[in-house]
Amino acid sequence: MNVNLENKVAIITGAAGGIGRGMALMFAQNGATIVIADINEEKGRATAAEIQALGGKAAFIKTNVAEIAEAQALAAQTVEQFGKIDILINNAGINIGMKERGPIHEFPDETWLKIIQVDLDGVYYCSKAALQNMTQNRYGKIINIASIAGAVPLRNQCAFTAAKGGVIQLTRAMAIELAPYGVNVNVILPGSINIPAMNSSGGMYADGRYASIMSHIPLKRPGTPEDIAYGALYLASDAASYVTGSQLVIDGGWTCGFARDW
Numbered sequence: 001m002n003v004n005l006e007n008k009v010a011i012i013t014g015a016a017g018g019i020g021r022g023m024a025l026m027f028a029q030n031g032a033t034i035v036i037a038d039i040n041e042e043k044g045r046a047t048a049a050e051i052q053a054l055g056g057k058a059a060f061i062k063t064n065v066a067e068i069a070e071a072q073a074l075a076a077q078t079v080e081q082f083g084k085i086d087i088l089i090n091n092a093g094i095n096i097g098m099k100e101r102g103p104i105h106e107f108p109d110e111t112w113l114k115i116i117q118v119d120l121d122g123v124y125y126c127s128k129a130a131l132q133n134m135t136q137n138r139y140g141k142i143i144n145i146a147s148i149a150g151a152v153p154l155r156n157q158c159a160f161t162a163a164k165g166g167v168i169q170l171t172r173a174m175a176i177e178l179a180p181y182g183v184n185v186n187v188i189l190p191g192s193i194n195i196p197a198m199n200s201s202g203g204m205y206a207d208g209r210y211a212s213i214m215s216h217i218p219l220k221r222p223g224t225p226e227d228i229a230y231g232a233l234y235l236a237s238d239a240a241s242y243v244t245g246s247q248l249v250i251d252g253g254w255t256c257g258f259a260r261d262w
């Protein structure tokens with residue numbers, strides 16, 4: 001799939017690794033200038049260098065999306081360095097590991113706050129900051145990365161579920177507010193996507209859990225960062241100019257219904 005993103009400037013939060021890195025590489029291959037915004041400086045700089053080594057254009061700006069001042073600095077530095085912001089992908093996100101999960105009455109308050117601050121507040125802060133430029137330009141594509149958990153709750157993950165549900169509804173609110181300004185806002189709901197952390201100790205696919213997770217997925221495989229990146233590339237393209245406020249589910253069929261018979 002090829003999309004002409006020449007002369008487009010794209011900020012991708014959380015692009016140091018995982019799904020964000022996959023999107024950064026694909027958007028760069030299609031001509032976009034990529035600003036990688038992440039708290040992980042070492043991996044963020046490595047992803048920027050990887051893109052440059054492949055002939056693409058990329059910069060790293062260290063950013064904690066949960067801090068409004070850092071989100072504002074990210075937008076300001078991007079405009080200063082590259083002149084404008086065409087695309088913002090709000091991808092940075094955190095969740096808790098398998099061992100920390102539990103029901104709401106046992107859920108640590110500080111964990112609730114941290115997840116809401118990064119996964120929900122971060123989307124609000126970065127969007128608001130980038131929109132100063134996008135609304136002036138009467139052009140913008142905002143793509144939020146939520147989760148199927150935002151549509152179908154996952155047990156023992158109340159903060160992640162609530163944050164991602166909030167991101168889906170925030171997307172819809174932004175879409176109707178920003179349509180007059182030429183800014184399209186859409187959300188992707190990934191299912192289970194294979195990133196390195198999934199396979200390390202305590203990860204979702206470790207300790208014999210892989211087969212159990214796959215038993216819920218009709219397509220019987222985890223998604224890849226590229227599966228998500230293709231969806232984002234479509235939403236960032238002119239082909240999606242009439243698409244706003246929509247939810248693109250990329251989950252191998254997981255949330256269609258039960259993938260088991262009994």
Ligand SMILES: NC(=O)c1ccc[n+]([C@@H]2O[C@H](COP(=O)([O-])OP(=O)(O)OC[C@H]3O[C@@H](n4cnc5c(N)ncnc54)[C@H](O)[C@@H]3O)[C@@H](O)[C@H]2O)c1
Pocket residue numbers: 013014015016017018019020037038039040063064065066090091092093094118145146147148189190191192193194195197
């Ligand atoms: N992998 C999956 O199965 C899956 C499923 C559903 C949704 N998602 C969502 O996809 C997005 C990307 O996750 P991933 O799976 O690639 O995980 P990941 O951990 O590989 O990537 C997340 C990135 O966000 C960065 N980050 C964390 N906190 C940050 C902060 N405060 N400010 C800036 N950057 C920060 C991390 O350093 C990391 O590079 C997340 O929003 C996640 O919730 C992932």
